[in-house]
Amino acid sequence: MPVSFHKESISFRLANSRALKTWVRAVIESKSKKLGDVAYVFCSDEYLLQMNQEHLKHDYYTDIITFDYSEGDIVSGDLFISIDRVKENAIKEAVDFDIELRRVMIHGILHLLGLKDKKKEDQEAMRLAENQSLTLFDSIIVPRGT
Numbered sequence: 521m522p523v524s525f526h527k528e529s530i531s532f533r534l535a536n537s538r539a540l541k542t543w544v545r546a547v548i549e550s551k552s553k554k555l556g557d558v559a560y561v562f563c564s565d566e567y568l569l570q571m572n573q574e575h576l577k578h579d580y581y582t583d584i585i586t587f588d589y590s591e592g593d594i595v596s597g598d599l600f601i602s603i604d605r606v607k608e609n610a611i612k613e614a615v616d617f618d619i620e621l622r623r624v625m626i627h628g629i630l631h632l633l634g635l636k637d638k639k640k641e642d643q644e645a646m647r648l649a650e651n652q653s654l655t656l657f658d659s660i661i662v663p664r665g666t
Contacts, residue, residue, distance in 0.1 A: 522555045528563040532603050535618065536661065543622075543657045544629055548595045550656070551633050556589070556596030558632070560625065565604035581605060586628040599628035619654070626653040 523541040525534050534540070545555045565581050572578045572585060583605040589596040601624055610620035627637075630649050636642040 522557055524557075524559045526559060526561045528561050528600075529567045530562060530564045530603055532562045534562070539657070539661045540622070540625070543653075543660050544625070546656055546660060547626060547629055547653045548633065553593050553595045553633060556591075556594040558596060558629070559598045560628075561598065561600045562603050563600055565602050568600055568602040568605070571600055583609060583624050584628050586631045588632050590632055595629070595632050597628070597632045599625070601625065601628070622654060622657055623650050626650055626657075629653075 523544050525537055525540075544558060548555050568585060569579075569581055572580065572582055575587075576585065581602065583602055585600045587598040587600075589598070601621070603621075606621050606624055607617060609624075610617045613620065627646065627650055630646060630653070631637075635646050635649055637646040
């Protein structure tokens with residue numbers, strides 16, 4: 521299964537999973553790439569902190585860690601997302617949880633597509649790509665002309 525959803529150390533139910541899979545594929549194909557295997561793992565802050573410490577040697581909370589297994593034009597990877605962090609970010613940014621979750625989900629995909637976010641100009645390009653991708657989701661979930 522090219523896009524799969526899993527959970528680790530939390531109770532969580534993902535809404536619109538079929539639309540999300542279609543969306544992820546559409547974003548990847550919009551960049552002239554092909555969807556390989558992409559696994560989303562939704563987890564707790566503590567679980568992701570432990571992964572951050574073990575794999576990246578970072579001792580701080582984060583909303584997503586992306587492991588890139590892409591080869592050539594085939595986009596593949598494991599994306600670990602802290603639901604705790606997404607909830608907190610949604611409150612802080614005053615946006616709906618589902619919108620913030622989609623932003624984080626596509627942020628990981630954009631990393632797999634080669635976008636960076638360490639420098640200010642890279643962050644601006646990432647935010648623009650996130651917003652464009654969120655608009656694409658809206659066109660998938662609510663088709664035009666309905």
